[in-house]
Amino acid sequence: MKQLGCWVLLCIAVSSAAAADLDDLEALEGFFDGIMAVQLPQYLSPGGAVSVVKDGEVLFAKGYGWADKEAGISVDVETTLFRPGSNAKLFVWTAVMQLTERGMLDLDRDIQEYLDFPLPRTLLDGRRAGPITLRHLMTHTAGFEDVVSEVFVARADLIRPLGEYLQDVPARVFPAGETAAYSNYGTSLAAYVVERVSGQPFYAYVEEHIFQPLAMEYSTFRQPLPDELEPYMAKGYVVRDNSPAAGGFEWVQSYPAGGLASSTGDMARFMLAHLQEGEAVLEPETAAYMHRQHFTHHPDLTGMALGFIEVEHNGYRALVHGGDTPQMHTGLYLLPDEDVGLYVAHNGAAAGFARMVIFEAFMDRFFAAPPPQREPGEVDKQIGESYLGWYHPTRANFSGVESVLRLLQPTLVAFDEDGNLTMQAAGRQRRFGPAGDNVFQEVDGPFKVAGILDEEGRPAMLYTGDPFPLLRSPWYTAPVVLGLLLGGSVLWFGSFVLGFLRRIVVLRKGLAPAWNLWLPVLLFSFGMAAFFAILGTVMANINPDYGMPQPFFERPETAYSLLRITAFALAAAALWMLLSTARSWLRGRQRFSVRVYHSASVLWAGGLVWLLYYTNFLRW
Numbered sequence: 001m002k003q004l005g006c007w008v009l010l011c012i013a014v015s016s017a018a019a020a021d022l023d024d025l026e027a028l029e030g031f032f033d034g035i036m037a038v039q040l041p042q043y044l045s046p047g048g049a050v051s052v053v054k055d056g057e058v059l060f061a062k063g064y065g066w067a068d069k070e071a072g073i074s075v076d077v078e079t080t081l082f083r084p085g086s087n088a089k090l091f092v093w094t095a096v097m098q099l100t101e102r103g104m105l106d107l108d109r110d111i112q113e114y115l116d117f118p119l120p121r122t123l124l125d126g127r128r129a130g131p132i133t134l135r136h137l138m139t140h141t142a143g144f145e146d147v148v149s150e151v152f153v154a155r156a157d158l159i160r161p162l163g164e165y166l167q168d169v170p171a172r173v174f175p176a177g178e179t180a181a182y183s184n185y186g187t188s189l190a191a192y193v194v195e196r197v198s199g200q201p202f203y204a205y206v207e208e209h210i211f212q213p214l215a216m217e218y219s220t221f222r223q224p225l226p227d228e229l230e231p232y233m234a235k236g237y238v239v240r241d242n243s244p245a246a247g248g249f250e251w252v253q254s255y256p257a258g259g260l261a262s263s264t265g266d267m268a269r270f271m272l273a274h275l276q277e278g279e280a281v282l283e284p285e286t287a288a289y290m291h292r293q294h295f296t297h298h299p300d301l302t303g304m305a306l307g308f309i310e311v312e313h314n315g316y317r318a319l320v321h322g323g324d325t326p327q328m329h330t331g332l333y334l335l336p337d338e339d340v341g342l343y344v345a346h347n348g349a350a351a352g353f354a355r356m357v358i359f360e361a362f363m364d365r366f367f368a369a370p371p372p373q374r375e376p377g378e379v380d381k382q383i384g385e386s387y388l389g390w391y392h393p394t395r396a397n398f399s400g401v402e403s404v405l406r407l408l409q410p411t412l413v414a415f416d417e418d419g420n421l422t423m424q425a426a427g428r429q430r431r432f433g434p435a436g437d438n439v440f441q442e443v444d445g446p447f448k449v450a451g452i453l454d455e456e457g458r459p460a461m462l463y464t465g466d467p468f469p470l471l472r473s474p475w476y477t478a479p480v481v482l483g484l485l486l487g488g489s490v491l492w493f494g495s496f497v498l499g500f501l502r503r504i505v506v507l508r509k510g511l512a513p514a515w516n517l518w519l520p521v522l523l524f525s526f527g528m529a530a531f532f533a534i535l536g537t538v539m540a541n542i543n544p545d546y547g548m549p550q551p552f553f554e555r556p557e558t559a560y561s562l563l564r565i566t567a568f569a570l571a572a573a574a575l576w577m578l579l580s581t582a583r584s585w586l587r588g589r590q591r592f593s594v595r596v597y598h599s600a601s602v603l604w605a606g607g608l609v610w611l612l613y614y615t616n617f618l619r620w
Contacts, residue, residue: 045348085323093307149556191256236327331355378419
């Protein structure tokens with residue numbers, strides 16, 4: 001359904017391609033009216049807003065739908081506050097650049113000198129780690145693992161002071177400056193540096209040095225919202241029974257990374273400041289330095305400016321950033337060379353894909369370029385086959401139980417009969433042809449990917465020009481392998497429990513002999529059921545008011561501890577199972593078929609225990 005909606009939107013864009021003048025305000029309004037008329041019902045989003053700036057002024061700004069559907073309050077582009085999500089990060093980076101141009105911060109200085117708590121000096125694999133700098137934080141190359149829990153919390157009283165929260169430092173996985181891995185923690189750490197150096201809470205610093213100079217009167221990082229702004233806050237909406245349902249206010253612990261509330265009109269003023277050489281908030285040289293590329297994994301692909309993500313579309317360079325909360329989604333897009341900016345916002349949980357559809361349609365409509373002419377070619381078979389396998393994102397957890405989430409985000413790379421390299425993830429497949437040395441261009445699309453080779457010349461990472469590269473994963477993390485292991489274990493031990501109950505309840509034969517063989521299997525079976533029940537609660541118990549898994553966000557340490565305790569109990573039962581089965585083989589007292597059955601049980605249990613260890617449930 002979403003693909004059909006996207007196709008309709010692109011048809012809207014293409015059908016009016018003849019009137020490509022961005023200054024034709026009637027055509028511009030018609031373009032966005034058409035898109036939003038499709039997107040709001042398509043993504044079950046009650047409301048949205050759009051602003052376009054050009055040549056130092058707001059060219060177009062309009063609200064659509066409802067800020068509060070139940071109360072009948074429509075979206076006002078100037079006063080309705082949305083949660084911009086990760087677009088809040090751009091204010092952190094702007095603040096860092098302000099203090100840098102004043103000589104109070106050094107982008108290449110060890111940030112440990114600015115902090116009042118220690119950062120790890122070793123990587124997760126035990127290697128010595130070099131210093132982290134603000135430049136690393138701004139390009140998302142500090143090397144921190146991702147941590148989901150406590151980015152959001154369920155209530156105001158659960159929010160800890162920023163400095164206290166940041167002292168729970170995630171593991172350092174990659175050497176600083178070498179690997180892009182998007183990090184909410186890294187952004188909030190930079191905001192804390194701003195606090196330490198400026199002597200002001202981050203929210204107060206931004207109010208004085210960014211909001212006030214830019215006349216952003218409907219913006220705040222404060223939680224709860226100030227009394228004067230609270231009436232203007234749009235409701236966020238989750239999806240329930242295939243329709244939008246109002247959620248609660250989204251409390252953000254890592255608030256500099258995603259806790260901003262701002263109107264679309266204010267975000268337009270922020271875009272204007274960056275497009276007008278930092279007007280009112282940055283010196284022109286500082287803004288220009290911030291906007292140039294500072295990191296890329298491959299010279300033929302885009303990379304990171306200081307805080308902004310580079311993309312290329314229709315031959316135009318854009319500085320972009322997306323923003324997501326459980327209930328709201330936004331996108332900010334700057335075309336510096338054309339002095340144009342676009343900002344979009346939705347207050348529906350299912351509208352995460354909407355911003356990119358709007359941006360691509362906007363570019364194809366007003367900044368169209370002929371499709372690149374490329375001779376059809378095939379990827380060399382030996383090269384293509386060297387990429388075969390499964391890949392997982394660098395933005396992931398590696399040391400804690402949240403590492404299980406990494407296994408839920410696989411990308412399969414294959415080599416088809418037409419000589420194309422293919423990438424398949426989340427139900428979408430892209431095909432690629434050769435475009436350089438280990439660089440591949442999407443067939444009939446703008447997407448480009450580069451293979452990053454290891455020391456032995458083998459593809460170790462796929463880089464897509466943004467801070468979300470993909471790491472090659474071992475074969476045993478493939479979904480088919482994990483599915484067989486999990487599904488087989490559930491079937492094997494589930495059948496054992498059913499057989500055991502049948503013997504006791506139906507056949508009334510009483511307990512079988514050789515209790516030392518069947519008892520550990522029975523305990524393992526019930527322990528496995530308990531583990532998956534707890535994990536399922538953590539993953540799927542969506543709170544209707546917040547649209548997020550409560551155990552992850554409200555009391556993650558309780559859920560994680562319970563999962564680990566259950567995992568250790570499973571390991572103990574598996575060890576008992578192994579010892580009792582080995583004893584049965586040595587003594588030979590049970591039938592051969594019984595010993596074989598319990599040996600198979602040991603293998604299934606061992607596989608599941610290995611998976612628990614691999615995903616850190618057996619590491620306290």
